Amino acid sequence: MAITDIERDAMRRAVRVAHNGPRGVNPQVGAVILSPAGDVLAEGWHRGAGTPHAEVDALSKLTGDAARGATAVVTLEPCNHTGRTGPCAEALIDAGVARVVYAIADPGERSAGGGERLRAAGVDVVAETNDPGARDLLESWLTVQQLGRPHVTVKWAQSLDGRAAASDGTSQWITGPHARADVHHRRALADAIVAGTGTILADDPALTARLSDGSLATDQPIPVVIGEREVPENAQVRTHPCAMLQYGRDLHAALTDLRERGVHRVFVEGGPTVASAFLAADLADEVLVYIAPMLLGGDRVAIGDLGVSTITEARRLHLASIERLGDDALIVLHPLDESET
Template identity: 70%
Template sequence: MADAAERDAMRRALELARRGPRGVNPQVGALILSPTGDVLAEGWHRGAGTAHAEVDALSRLAPDAARGATAVVTLEPCNHTGRTGPCAVALLEAGVSRVVYALDDPTAVASGGAERLRAGGAAVEAGVLADEAHDLLDSWLTVQQLGRPFVTVKWAQSLDGRAAADDGTSQWITGPAARADVHRRRAEADAIAVGTGTLLGDDPSLTARYDDGSLYESQPAPVVIGRSAVPADAAVRRHPRPLSIFPTHDLAAILAELRAAGAHRVFVEGGPTLASAFLAAGLTDELLVYVAPVLLGGRRLALGDIGVGTIASARRLSVTSLDTLGDDLLVVASPRNGDH
């Protein structure tokens, strides 16, 4: 059972982990404690190719200073040689006699560190402050489970299911409170995707902005999907982050590239064609539907063909939340198991 000093050290390790970048590798923090519970060293992972948190902490100690010490780590020490060696071995070689960690490593390539530590004679305790660690690594863990980024598909519609009036105008169906909520959610994403149809029709900037027009500090990377050329003067080319253009309809391949670039959460905001394509491909994990109390009628439906030919094939959803935003309603829903 972890004692009070080890639990306090885990809280500190979680704070340190947040200093690391969110990307392909998990955010991890580590502390080395003396046998009496004093902090000997701290460390965290600073990104791909850099020392892992445990090794970062050990590097701050003199030789043999960690002998008999306890390592407190937010994620199971890895048992893998990649750009760096296995942390489980590094801890054993340093003489660490006890390892306390929060979460098991879910990846097949890196897991097994706890078993290796035990085989090397170290005492190991798992699950300390696991809920807090899970909150920290939620998006990274989701990517490991899905094998791709978590995809949110968003659209705004009238009460009768239209995304625009018959002449194509759509600004604005929803009110300022709903639009502010969209920008807040954009800032939480790693990438924001739009189709070339919407790009050419609306010329969106794809930035996350406050009500006064200023930019959020955190910005999603802009992504354009489709074969039409992006104009040289398009607003998205002035985005503070580099623009990625995918002249393909292979959504799975696009998500694989975005994952390789470190994207955990992709926000799809690209109009009916792109939204329908993600849904038809079963590549949607969350739906955000902003419904305005207005009627438009006409042909401009919020969704096109998603592969449902009969009611028996309907995509069934579970509603996560219903929120009122000014005059508008936000429905947050996710596919039921098997209905991706």
């Protein structure tokens, strides 16, 4: 039987309560238990690694056989493995739940299969309803599962002729206030912001996300510095609300560590050397190029060596969108699918 209107309302409620849990290595998941008549019996959410999952959290608020014959509405497929907690599919079966509705299939090799386990036990299962709220809730976590690392956005600002600075090294400001506001908005959406030691030493950026009045945004990305050189104790980045992390030149190792820390989205914007390194390593999932209508000339190019020696080796990208921001333009690009190469 297809999902009912009452269950759709419950799914929206499950998405809302899921936001109570922390975002990180584990997904934010919400669950709502409905009586056979459609009344809400309990709700629950995952509170972090090692704590009961959303379904078990909701069931813990019921006594006796209150869940028998009930419907569990969950944002993510109930898990089917034992880690620090037991399998949620088994907990639902043991509680006597008669029907389970979930929005998104679990992509994990070890944790997937909860839906099949429930069906095998005689539970009515409505799978992968793809509720848009649940999709938005889990999108960044699902991306990390798919990539095996955080999603990486590489950003730079340049003149019309591809320069990141004037011949004397000055670069503030190539773009205007509308473009800079857009950058700060995107910084606030990221979990980590990356710059190279060259940019840290030359420009002394704070790597914060700020509002139009200059005050700090509520959400701040973790400042990450790539490079071996020491960051001075009086550097602005050390005054960031989040503690600075520093890694060597092994970008894969850096992204692995960031994933283990629960980082989903990385925003790379600190200098041509670091931006070029991510591009050369095929670690850019999104490219943002802010272009100002000015000409600078000279050799201060926005992107350095990518290992391209001939035109047939060019790194071609998919043009996703072009947006006007005041007098500047923002070009958003993505890697080509294999079918497009």
